[in-house]
Amino acid sequence: MIKNSLIALFIFILLCQPVFALDPNDLLINSAYNCDPAGIKQALSLGADARVETLDGQTALMFLARCGDTPQMKDAIAHLIARGASPALLGRFGNEVYSACDIAILHGNIQTARLLNKAGAPCRKKIN
Secondary structure, X not given: OHHHHHHHXXXXXXXXXXXXXXXXXXXXXXXXXXXXXXXXXXXXXXXXXXXXXXXXXXXXXXXHOOOOOOHHHHHHHHHHHHOOOOOOOEEXXXXXXXXXXXXXXXXXXXXXXXXXXXXXXXXXXXXX
């Protein structure tokens, strides 16, 4: 009886696995939020839309803008832009509206801000 129940549970889990799989767009946003360039590339290879937004209008570029000026982060940003992400979009964070460039500046990521501004992201503050 217990053996049959365990076998049935195992088969159920195997059959339902695709239902519980993470959507590529969710993987993209989660990877960007967690500053994971490898996860971003994986999500894009699985068909994620580089232009996907959260309910508040936040994009993967916006999340990445706070992750630092490392070559890996700048490469991930360039990869997203090449796949169609729009640096010009504005997202809502609380009561404020920010661009990816604004977010990079707020976090002290000046090289990232320059990259985003050159790609079309508006910046409220002047980049030194």
